[in-house]
Amino acid sequence: MESLAYYDGKIGTPEEMTVPFNDRVHFFGDGCYEATVGANGKVYLLQDHLDRFYTSARLLDIHIPMPKEELGNLLTDLLSKVDSKINFVYWQVTRGVEMRDHVYEDNLPGKLWVLIRPKKLNDPDVAIHLNDEEDTRFYHCNIKTLNLLPSVMTAKRAKRAGFQETVFHRGDIVTECAHANVSVLKDGIFYSHPNDEYILRGIAKTHMIQACYRLGVPVLEKAFTMDFLKNADEVIVTSSSNFCLHASELNGQPVGGKDPATLKAIQNEVLKEFYDYTGCTSLWD
Template identity: 70%
Template sequence: MKELAYYDGRIGTPEELMVPFQDRVHFFGDGVYDATVGGNHKVYLLEDHLDRFYSSAKALDIKIPMDKKELGELLTKLLSMVEGNTHFVYWQVTRGTAPRDHAYDEAMLGKLWVMIRPNKLKDPDVPIRLITMEDTRFLYCNIKTLNLLPSVLASQEALKAGAMETVLHRGDMVTECAHSNVSILKNGTFLSHPNDNLILRGIAKTHMIQACYRLGIQVLERAFTMEELMDADEVIVTSSSNFCLHADVIDGKSVGGKDPVTLKKIQDAVLEEYLEYTGRDSIFD
């Protein structure tokens, strides 16, 4: 199978599976999700992603229909059924099916979805372009919900501008990107927004910070400004499907490129962890 879909115990292709009309996702976007890379048929950083997934569901009182161990085994089994070496592994849980009503039955059991498709990691040596936008999302960004319309609009603006991502900011304070975390290097120090309710706790970012500690690079988890972003020695963008990319243009202005040695050390450490975890020889197929 080249691409797999799973819904509430049924397996097929994305075109084959049907979702009940009254699944609350259709009316309210009522659910949470998580995603990572599958390398060599291993779900990368599985435990970290499961912890975040169950934490998000608990924050919204959504009941996942199986425990972490069972879900981990299911994801691993489903990944083994898909052809190829590198995959995008995505899963979500919706609150369940019921006639449309804002209030819900607290005993309702959630519906589990999984999608697995081929994926290619981007070359970390190739710089990316970014744009910026005011962050107008709600104040629960730490929960990985399915309510992603602001991120959809921000991503579309990046596409129209010929950029890969949009950096979001609340006033002068940088938060994160539309679907990534953004951090900076300045004078040998790694700076990144703290894990509060204004950003999603990025697992790739967390492991990059751990790599910095191993390398003896100072880390400051504090909010930084738009001015600091534009003046940074390096601008680093991370996500669960692209671990450590760097930007050279923001809003049409050149940025970064001032500390390639430290950047490369971090990139190499992050990629080494991925290759060791998955047993791969290279990030490229």
């Protein structure tokens, strides 16, 4: 099977899968999700993603229909049923199925969805181009909800303008990207926005920080400004399916490119963890 879909115990292709009309996701985006990469039959950083998934569900009072260990085993089993060596592994839980009403029933059984499809990872040696926008999203960015319309619209505007990602800021303070985290290197120090309600705590970012510690690169998790980003030595964009990309432009103006040695060392350390974890030998296995 090339791509696989799962809904509430049923397995098939994405085209075969059907979802009840009254699943609350249709009316409210009422759920939370996780996404990572699967390679060589292993779901990358599975425990980290499960921990965040169950935390998001708890904060939203959504009941995941199985324990954490059982879900991990299910994801691993589903991954084994697809043909590609490297895959995008996505799962979500919606609050459940009931007639549309803003006020939901207590203890409604959640509905679990899984999607697994082939994924080509981007080459971290190829620079990407950025733009920026005022961050006008809601104030619960730390919860990985299904309400992604602001990010969807932002991503579309960026693509139309020829950019691969958008840097959000609140006033002059950089928060994150439309669907990634953004960090910078400056004078040999790695800077990243602290984990608060304005950003999603990126697992890829967390592991990149751990890579910095192993390399002896100092880390400061503190807010920084757009000017600080523009004048940084390197601008690094991370997500669960693009571990350590770097930017060369922001709004058509050059950024980064001043500390390639430290950047490459961090990229290599991040990729080594991926290779060691999955047994893959390259991003294109």
